[in-house]
Amino acid sequence: MNAQASTDPQVVVSTAPACIYLLVSDDPEHRGKPFPKNPDGDEVTWCPEPVLECNVAYLRADVATQEAQALRRLLQSRDSVIVDVAKQRDTWAAAARSIKFQERVAPWMEACFGREISGDTEERNHRFLEEALELVQACGCTQIEAHQLVDYVYGRPSGDKAQEVGGVMVTLAALCLAQAIDMHLAGDVELARIWGKVHAIRAKQAAKPKHSPLPDPSGTEDSHVR
Structure with missing residues (x-):
């Protein structure tokens, strides 16, 4: 007997990609030009990944709502005005910009990992290094150079943590300028994307090997598990 399809009308929504990209062209100069007024079917298309140089990111509405709800709770905890996202989108956007990105990441970390893992400094070192290596790999850095x-770094004395964070911020901004990437937009898009993967990330975190810097010795795990 064939299994019947779910009658829940939201299944297709909940199983769709959290973020999808409108692919405009492979010419990076098109980022500074208006979107085509009458694009034909061959000129633009959609893809779950930003495979071209010029892409427009779209977030699934329910995923954006999850972050909006977390933001509303954060605003409430700071005795700020709670924004009705559906009716005051521009006001919410302004409020979101007033909250530091670091503070916006905090409720996602709490939802995914809880306080113990979120505060595990060794785990955070490993995951940050992993993401930094993946970024420079994507930008053309070789394994030998890494x-x-x-x-070179480990042949020198350790630096001051706060100063090194400043250096990371400055050099990340410089890298993004060289690569024509909006670092703030990229952060917003990624945070919204991973809000849609909380359950999957929890499951992968539970399956991680203990006492190892590697996320998955087999190399098969999604690299975007923090």
Whole structure:
């Protein structure tokens, strides 16, 4: 007997990609030009990944709502005005900009991992290093160059944590300028995307090996599990 399809009208929504991209062109100069007024079917298309140089990111409404709800709770805890997202989108956007990105990440970390893992400094070191390596790999840095820099850095005395964070922020901004990437938009898009993956990330975190810097020794795990 064939299994019957779900009658829940929201199943297709909840199983769709949290973020999808409108692919405009492979010319990076098109980022600074208006969107085509009358694009034909061959000129633009959709994809779950930003595979071209010029893409427009769209977030699933329910995923954006989850972050909006977390933001509303954060605003409430700071005795700020709670914004009705549906009716005052521009006001919400302004409120979101007034909250530091670091503070917006905090409720997502709490929802995914709880306080213990969120505050595990060793785990946070490993996951940050993993993401930093993935970024420079995507930008063309070779494995040999990465190993040379590891040897260079660890051959010098440790620096001041706060100063090194400042250096990370400045050099990340400089890298994004060179790569023509809006670092703030990229952060917003990624935070919204992973709000839609809380349950999957929890499951993968539970399956991680203990006492290892690697997220998955087999190399099969989604790299975007923090």
